[in-house]
Amino acid sequence: MKREKFSSRLGFILVSAGCAIGIGNVWKFPYMCGEYGGAAFILIYLLFLLIMGIPAMVCEFSIGRGSKKSVAMAFEQLEPAGTSWHLMKYIGIFGCYLLMMFYTMVGGWMIYYCFRSLRGDFSQADPEYVTNAFGSMLADYPTMIFWTVLICVIGFIVCKFGLQSGIEKVTKVMMIALLAIMVVLAIHSVFLEGAVDGIRFYLVPDFQKMVETGIGNVVFGAMSQAFFTLSLGIGAMMIFGSYLDHSRSMTGEAINITILDTFVALTAGFIVIPACFSYGIEPGAGPSLVFITLPNIFAQMTGGFLWSALFFLFLTFAALSTIIAVFENIIAFDMDLFGWSRKKSVAVSAVLVILLSMPAVLGYNLWSGIQPLGEGSTIMDLEDFIVSNNLLPLGSLGYVLFCTRKNGWGWDGFMDETNAGEGIKFPAALRAYVTWFLPLLIAFIYLKGYYDMFSGKDTLTFVCWMIAAVVFLGFICWCAWKKTTAKKAV
Template sequence: MSKQTQETGGAPKWSGSFGFIMAAAGSAVGMGNLWRFPMLVGESGGGAFVLVYLICIFLVGIPLIIAEISIGRAGGKDAFGSYKALNSKWGGVGILAVITSFIGLSYYAVLGGWVLRYIFVSVTGLPKSSEEFFVSFTSSTGSQIIYYLVFMIITVAIVVMGIQKGIEKSCKVMMPLLIVCLIVIVIRSCTLPGAGEGIRFFLKPDFSKLTPGVFLSALGQVFFSLSLGTGATITYGAYLGKDQNIPKSAASIAFFDTIVAMIAGFAILPAVFAFGFSPESGPSLMFQTLPAVFDEMTGGKIFGVVFFVLVLFAAISTSIAFLEVVVSFAVNTFKVSRAKASVISAALITCLGIPCALSFGIWSDIKIAGRTFFDLGDYLVSNVSLPIGGILACIFIGWVWKSKNAEKEVTNNGRISFKLVNVWSVLIKFILPIVILIIFITSNPWIMNLFK
């Protein structure tokens, strides 16, 4: 494919499809791939769940990625600008995406700061038990703020450099290295005595566990894992040249995200089982269980550093996508330079993020609707704005912008072959809004209670 090295109408472009795929995959590949997916597979039927998950990727994930890329490329601007360019009354959906990324980065950077701290701890070794260290570190006001700021500075430094020199260049390095680091951990993990139990837990098919709830878990994991609804895919799509194949790129993004999640299972679970630890889902798996595992392992310091470096790559690639959504909006809306937009946006996000960072220490007792600042941000993004944004995107393409116009954008007016275009249109118009609505309802207990 030809490289889009020049900017069209002042809009920056990716240098080629590989750069776009790595950046978009980077926005999707996050810490959830490492700490949630492996446990979800192990607890929900192993290989049987993987089969269900792959079906959901094909029927839900890829069609939605295609939809968001097409909105961005057709609109040619940020999330707000792209929606507004295609229909002046729908700019609010783009605003929702910008707010989602703004809030998302505010609490996600807290975890990014933790990863930075754990890279150093992996070098020196845990000064105390992993649980004691975690509690001590997360409750330390000074440490939390310092590492939060360092992570945000790294994120801003990349975004300031722009699309090709900053985001694309960094993701083209980080994503392949992430895979390499994961493979190194897999080799070490799977060759440990007793690792077989972890592999069996991860992949042994158990079709008896495939309940309706497990199908919903698979759908939810696909939706949230691919960062659909954050505006990142729309924003990145705006930088994509017209000669680039959207369906092929969407499939590549989903494939990369899934491969990382699968490899992570082989990297993490065999080691956890080999040393007799109880596997858990969520941050405790990464920041308490795994450091203890590396502490017990021969050469554990080296493998601990490698692991947390790859986690850092996953965290940064997601954080720069969040920030780019906000920065792109600021540049186009307020007509400011990228540098100024990046610094001001990051400063405002940090103002919201510091309370999230302190939610584990001195502000742990401050709660809104029963949730700390960190938990509230996570809930609003994951359970509310992401599914609502996904539903509205489907309605917009299927019923407002119209499927025929979207099809022309996806196929570049028939120049690019997309044999499943009619199936895609049906999914977007009729099936996916209902599927996402079900995810939205089941992930919010208060809505379920309304029907009782």
């Protein structure tokens, strides 16, 4: 079966950026800025994007383009015979499915809130009504199911039309609209009365606030956000590398996508933080910022229903662009593994993803008694923990090691692929850094995530989970250090 290709370089950049730009850019980045001292946090975040995010993205893209396969078959194409790198595909396959088991639900929340905003439900509403609206939605499982299924159907319909006619064409429109809406919202926000204090907080580094919060906490927060914001580790980017020709080098494209992703995150801060200061709201309020704090602010604005609708439309586009990108990965798994047609893969995958999304939906109502990570946790929390704290960092670690280890693709094979074409070349001088220091940084993020999650639990629980973390990490290291004398598979 002939491999599909992007019709243009812009299409590749916007689709890949759409995958990276998700709800976390708006949901998490602004409140982390609020919690960790504004601009001081942003400076460290940008540093880690440069030294961690871009090299890891280049590795993932290069494996995709070098193999011309999804993560389901990429390692079989590139690994030396006798090695076990192909086991890495299960991280990508499970990761994409698990991500969609709760991300589709959250995307449904966005489109539902956009609908309610257009209907004027929050216009001039009192704070109690807005606060209760979110809890009422979570308890109303028929409503949750409807909007989750709707966004799944929209995503799979787009994917059914293929790469150029469906994904590329629709994502281009969504991304351009998303950027335009963000700029309009940001301009509106910075001209609110009292917004200047928020702009100062956002743009002027407050190192004293950073010291008060804890330098280590701020550095790790910036490091983890810089790493997770690019959606690396489960092959979500790899698939788009596999659709790319060799006219451009991978490093330049990774930089462009990172810049676009960063622009969205920073612009989200200009939307949220000045508005919070203008209305006397704490910008470090956590995830509730999106569904409770901001709707309360919009309710007080003149024409608030319009600004609220635009905001949640932008969030819907951000969620849907990621959902479409990951759906394409899931569809490609079947096409690569079983030789299915796109039509058959779309039909089977759509049914499977919708059914797998139901536990997260029911975890807030009918199955709320299931609290897998302790009191107050939900099924979504477990799914998110498996993806964010395990599969993303472990997958990225595996990709970096595969590109640098002699028993993997190897540095020379990686450099030949990533530097093919015009554009910025990956510096050969970074070999020692990418081979040794970058894997250590990713491993640190992985283990620190486990420590933060379980350090407050009883001793036995903490020890058991930390042992599990080390065992999972050991699997990746075993793949990297398993020796082989066989020649590379063709």
